[in-house]
Amino acid sequence: MEALDFRYLLLEYYRKLKLNENELATILMIDHLLGQKNTLVTPDLLSLKMSLSSKELDKIFVSLIERDYLIFDTGKKIKVSLKPLKKKLYEVFEESLAKEHENKISEEKSKVLQNIYQVFESELSRPLSPLEFSLIGEWVDRGFSDERIIEALRLALSRGKKTLKSVDKILLQWQARDDIEKSGGTAVKDDWDQDIEKTMQIIKTKWLDD
Numbered sequence: 001m002e003a004l005d006f007r008y009l010l011l012e013y014y015r016k017l018k019l020n021e022n023e024l025a026t027i028l029m030i031d032h033l034l035g036q037k038n039t040l041v042t043p044d045l046l047s048l049k050m051s052l053s054s055k056e057l058d059k060i061f062v063s064l065i066e067r068d069y070l071i072f073d074t075g076k077k078i079k080v081s082l083k084p085l086k087k088k089l090y091e092v093f094e095e096s097l098a099k100e101h102e103n104k105i106s107e108e109k110s111k112v113l114q115n116i117y118q119v120f121e122s123e124l125s126r127p128l129s130p131l132e133f134s135l136i137g138e139w140v141d142r143g144f145s146d147e148r149i150i151e152a153l154r155l156a157l158s159r160g161k162k163t164l165k166s167v168d169k170i171l172l173q174w175q176a177r178d179d180i181e182k183s184g185g186t187a188v189k190d191d192w193d194q195d196i197e198k199t200m201q202i203i204k205t206k207w208l209d210d
Contacts, residue, residue, distance in 0.1 A: 006031065006082075009089040016092055017069070017085075022052060026060045030070070031082060039079035112146045113137065119150050124162060132164050144171055 007028065014024045029049055033041045043057035050057070064070035069085040072078055116136050121127055128136075139149050149171070156166040 004090065004093065006086055006089065009093055010085075013089055013092045013096070017088060019069075022056070023060055023064065025050065026052070026057060027064070027069070027082065027085065030080060034080065034082070039077060041080045109140060112140055116140070116146050116149055120153060120164075123153055123157060135164055135168065139168075139171060142175075144175075148174070 010024065010027060014027075019027070026046065029046055030041050033045070033049070038045070043054045043061055046052070046057045047054040052060075061070065064085075065072075069082070069088070071081050071084055073081045073083075113136065117128060117133070120132075120136070136149070140146075149167070152167045152170040152174070155170055156162070159166070161167075
């Protein structure tokens with residue numbers, strides 16, 4: 001995070017931190033003066049470089065300190081530090097990135113779901129129920145692509161099955177088959193009453209999609 005440009009983050013997110021333009025300008029000037037090795041930056045020093053008065057800058061200093069954006073580091077030498085503000089900006093930046101990622105995933109999932117809904121309603125010639133919408137959402141959450149879900153629907157229809165329960169059963173069978181091919185076992189469970197030998201025969205069956 002230290003590689004990020006502090007000034008860029010400040011200009012990008014200052015409003016989220018409830019900073020006004022005078023406070024923004026003051027912080028930028030403090031950062032500029034600190035970069036010139038001026039360790040003890042005061043309102044009086046800032047007033048020499050800015051159009052704001054010492055009194056106005058003093059109020060801004062107090063406000064920044066109260067909000068934990070600015071501190072006086074009392075180490076070997078007393079100096080002004082913007083470290084607390086930088087930390088908060090990095091946190092806001094991380095939150096923003098996470099939200100953008102979440103929104104992108106939500107948008108992609110929404111497009112996938114809309115595609116599935118349209119195909120299902122067209123193929124079944126009826127609107128889907130709320131429970132059916134929920135079940136399709138569960139399939140997507142479990143990692144099934146829209147192509148595979150639609151393929152399972154069409155396989156079910158070719159067998160004369162017109163319920164989403166039939167589609168769900170096919171998806172479970174495919175998942176179990178894939179698990180066994182990859183690792184020799186599966187965590188998929190269902191209500192079938194077949195013994196292990198019968199189940200293995202089902203898994204090895206050549207499906208129409210092959």
